[in-house]
Structures are given as structure tokens and as C-alpha cells.
Amino acid sequence: MSTDPKPWQRIDVPPEVARVPAMLTAEERRYLIWTTAVACQGGGAVVDLGPWLGGSSTALAEGLRRSGRPGKVHCRDLFSWSRSYMPGYCDVELPDGADFMPLFREQTAAYRDLIDVRQMDLTRAEWSGEPIELLFVDAAKSWELLNEILRVFAPCLEPGVSRVVLQDFRHAPTYFIPLVFDGRPDLWEEVEAVDHGTTVTFRLRRAFDPTVLPYDEASFPFAAARAIFAARIAAAAPAHRTVFELALLVKAVVEGERDVADELRAAVRRELPDRDAEEHLAAAEDCAAAALSRQVRATFDRDGPAAAEEMLARIERRIAEREWIAVLREQLRLHAARAGIEAAARELAAHRYAAANAEILAALGRLRPAEPLVRSALSLLEQVWTAEQDADRALGTLRELAPRFDGDADFHVLAAIVARHRGRTDEALEALVRALRLAPAHADALRLRAEWS
Numbered sequence: 001m002s003t004d005p006k007p008w009q010r011i012d013v014p015p016e017v018a019r020v021p022a023m024l025t026a027e028e029r030r031y032l033i034w035t036t037a038v039a040c041q042g043g044g045a046v047v048d049l050g051p052w053l054g055g056s057s058t059a060l061a062e063g064l065r066r067s068g069r070p071g072k073v074h075c076r077d078l079f080s081w082s083r084s085y086m087p088g089y090c091d092v093e094l095p096d097g098a099d100f101m102p103l104f105r106e107q108t109a110a111y112r113d114l115i116d117v118r119q120m121d122l123t124r125a126e127w128s129g130e131p132i133e134l135l136f137v138d139a140a141k142s143w144e145l146l147n148e149i150l151r152v153f154a155p156c157l158e159p160g161v162s163r164v165v166l167q168d169f170r171h172a173p174t175y176f177i178p179l180v181f182d183g184r185p186d187l188w189e190e191v192e193a194v195d196h197g198t199t200v201t202f203r204l205r206r207a208f209d210p211t212v213l214p215y216d217e218a219s220f221p222f223a224a225a226r227a228i229f230a231a232r233i234a235a236a237a238p239a240h241r242t243v244f245e246l247a248l249l250v251k252a253v254v255e256g257e258r259d260v261a262d263e264l265r266a267a268v269r270r271e272l273p274d275r276d277a278e279e280h281l282a283a284a285e286d287c288a289a290a291a292l293s294r295q296v297r298a299t300f301d302r303d304g305p306a307a308a309e310e311m312l313a314r315i316e317r318r319i320a321e322r323e324w325i326a327v328l329r330e331q332l333r334l335h336a337a338r339a340g341i342e343a344a345a346r347e348l349a350a351h352r353y354a355a356a357n358a359e360i361l362a363a364l365g366r367l368r369p370a371e372p373l374v375r376s377a378l379s380l381l382e383q384v385w386t387a388e389q390d391a392d393r394a395l396g397t398l399r400e401l402a403p404r405f406d407g408d409a410d411f412h413v414l415a416a417i418v419a420r421h422r423g424r425t426d427e428a429l430e431a432l433v434r435a436l437r438l439a440p441a442h443a444d445a446l447r448l449r450a451e452w453s
């Protein structure tokens with residue numbers, strides 16, 4: 001048996017792997033080839049969660065090919081382009097939401113026979129139940145995703161054998177990954193970690209019991225989280241220490257632990273050059289704000305508006321930054337409006353028009369003129385009125401909305417449609433003129449004016 005602690009460092013990476021755009025270091029590609037070719041014994045499937053353009057998939061497939069074992073790399077990804085972080089790693093330009101599975105197929109063509117790819121939202125993951133020996137995870141970007149990945153895939157890992165390769169382990173925005181894996185040393189044993197990169201690999205010690213799920217912020221009270229990260233910080237090479245300090249900073253801000261947060265900010269400023277430190281600290285704060293926002297929205301969905309407001313008030317007492325609370329409140333307002341519109345769509349589909357109308361009015365009550373959601377709400381309103389053929393309700397509702405939505409072009413377009421429906425052509429045209437005054441290029445208003453004039 002080799003005594004070399006990092007035997008993958010001598011693995012060569014062929015051009016079919018190296019040329020694929022990836023968010024991986026060269027050592028991580030070597031590691032993925034090695035772990036599939038050498039470390040795995042063939043006791044189950046190789047799964048790649050979040051392969052993006054195929055950087056991880058080709059490395060894993062190359063390892064599988066070298067091992068001579070049968071089987072494929074099972075790649076699962078949303079394949080929905082995000083301009084917020086993807087273009088930084090390749091020279092591809094696509095709009096947000098574009099399907100990039102064709103690009104994945106193109107980039108991984110050299111390993112076509114070794115790759116089984118499926119487009120999948122891993123918040124609703126599916127797996128055949130086949131045993132898994134290697135689970136590469138680069139898509140656990142939230143508590144929700146990590147919980148779902150563990151729920152669906154971890155029960156198929158074999159204790160004492162299967163590896164979970166966590167590409168986001170040394171990454172502050174995914175601070176919950178070390179909490180979940182280091183927090184259960186009885187269940188997970190660290191087996192490998194790269195020097196250059198963020199990947200750390202664990203082996204399952206005993207059968208995974210999904211009843212421990214879901215994990216959330218409350219599963220790791222601050223004292224427990226601090227102990228977990230303190231151990232990581234003490235053991236880390238200098239190059240990795242700051243990442244764990246930043247990860248603990250996120251948790252400290254989320255929990256309102258201001259003194260610890262200040263100590264960590266000072267440590268990061270000591271360790272990193274000025275500009276880097278400020279950039280990383282700002283990213284950690286954003287990440288904490290996003291985590292809090294998710295918590296508030298989840299509370300709204302689970303326990304209703306009053307509970308969400310109560311949670312905001314608790315956060316406000318804990319956290320000094322006032323502007324944060326304003327941002328969280330805004331996000332909650334839009335979330336509640338969106339939830340109302342979704343509820344209205346369900347009522348409409350069930351032909352409960354009065355209930356749909358009421359939901360839309362409540363959602364509009366949360367919205368301001370010209371916000372993008374107003375258009376969705378008004379379009380639903382039109383569908384409700386068309387379905388129930390109730391001109392009186394339509395008029396009543398329009399009158400109710402008029403004082404608040406006088407500055408919204410979509411509102412005037414809807415008023416025009418209702419007026420026209422009631423045979424009031426002049427009134428309809430006037431409403432279109434008002435809409436076009438507010439939004440001269442409004443496509444529906446222009447179209448209707450051309451049709452009606």
C-alpha cells in the first residue's frame with residue numbers, strides 16, 4: 001500500500017480533461033481522476049452533482065476509463081445558465097436561464113460512452129437507488145440543496161467504502177458543509193484533501209440515517225459551530241485558515257454574535273492584503289444576509305406572515321446594521337407578494353374566482369406601481385375576470401386599485417381592456433394613452449391601440 005499521502009499529485013491529466021472549462025484547480029482534476037481510478041474499488045456508481053460544463057465529469061470519466069471498470073459517471077445538473085458567476089470561468093456568453101446541456105455534451109464528447117447525463121433540479125432530486133461508491137458534490141449551495149442531496153443519495157453510500165467528495169468544503173458561502181460533516185465524526189471520516197483547491201473528501205463510517213434531516217441553522221447553535229471551525233482553523237495550513245475564519249464569520253453574523261464577528265474581521269484583515277480582505281469580508285456579509293433572508297422567507301412559507309415579522313424583529317434586536325433589516329423587509333415583502341400570486345393562480349386553476357381575486361388584491365397591496373410582479377398579478381386578474389365574466393367585480397376592483405396604481409402602465413392597459421369589454425371604446429383608448437405616457441414602448445398598449453384605432 002502506498003504511503004504517499006497525496007498520490008494524486010503525480011497523476012497526469014490528458015488534454016480531453018484539461019481543456020474543458022472548469023471551476024476546479026489542476027490538483028482537483030488530478031484528484032478526481034485518481035480517486036475514481038485508484039481509490040474506488042468498483043463497489044458502486046460514480047455520481048457527479050453539479051458538473052457545469054463537464055470539468056468534473058471528464059476527470060471522473062477519465063478515472064473510470066483508467067480503472068477498466070464498467071459503469072458510467074452519472075451527471076446531474078440544472079443546466080440553467082447563470083450570468084452571476086459562470087462567465088468568469090469560460091468564454092461562453094448566454095442569457096440567464098439558458099439551457100447549457102448541449103454545451104456540456106459538446107465538452108464531454110470524448111467520454112460520451114462513459115457519461116449518463118440528466119437535467120435535474122437537485123432540490124427535487126431523484127436516484128435509482130443503485131449503490132454509490134463515489135459521490136462528487138459541487139451543487140450543495142444551500143441548506144436545502146445539501147439536505148436533499150443527503151436525503152436522496154447518502155442512503156445509497158456503503159459504510160466503510162463510499163466517498164463523498166465535497167468541492168465546496170473550503171468555501172465560506174457554503175459554511176454549512178463543514179458544520180454537517182465535521183459535526184458528525186461518528187458518521188463521517190475525512191480521508192483526503194487537496195493542497196490547492198477547496199475539495200475535502202469524507203468516507204461514510206456507518207449507514208446514513210436520513211431521519212437526522214433536515215439540517216438547518218438551528219441544528220448548529222453558535223457554540224457548536226464555533227468549536228467545529230476553531231478545530232479547522234487550528235489544523236489548517238495558512239492558505240486555508242482564512243476560509244474557515246470567513247465561514248465562521250458568516251455564521252457569527254447570522255447568529256448576531258457581534259464580538260466574535262469583529263474578532264474574525266480583524267483576523268481576516270491581518271491575514272489578507274487590503275483589497276482581498278475587504279472583498280472577502282463583503283462577500284461573507286452578503287452571504288449572511290442571504291442566509292437570513294432565506295430563513296425569514298422559509299418562516300413565512302411555513303408559519304405565515306406574523307411569524308416572519310416576528311423573526312425579522314428578533315433579527316433586528318440581534319443585528320446592528322439597520323440597512324440590512326430594510327433589505328430583509330423588502331425581500332420579505334416581495335416574497336409574500338409572489339406567494340400570494342402563486343396562491344391566486346392555484347385558486348384560479350380550481351375555478352375559485354372570488355378567492356383568486358382576493359389573493360391578487362392582497363398581493364397587489366404589497367406591491368408598488370411598475371414593479372415587475374405587478375404585471376403578473378394584473379395578468380392573473382384579467383384571467384379571473386375573463387373566466388368569471390363579472391364586469392361589476394372587475395370595475396370595483398379597478399376603482400379600488402386606481403389610487404395606488406395610477407403610475408403603472410400595466411394597470412392602465414388592464415383598465416383599457418375592461419373598458420373595451422364593456423363597450424366603452426373612448427374610455428379604453430384614453431386608458432391606453434395613459435399607459436403609453438408612462439411607458440411609451442409598452443408592447444401590449446401599442447398593439448391594442450393599433451387594433452382598436
Ligand SMILES: C[S@@+](CC[C@H](N)C(=O)[O-])C[C@H]1O[C@@H](n2cnc3c(N)ncnc32)[C@H](O)[C@@H]1O
Binds near residue numbers: 078079122
Ligand atoms: C460551481 S458549479 C460546478 C462546477 C463544476 N463541478 C466544475 O467542475 O467545473 C455549480 C453547478 O451546480 C449546478 N446547480 C446549482 N443549483 C442546482 C440545482 N438546484 N440543481 C441542479 N444543479 C444545480 C449549477 O448549474 C452548476 O453547474
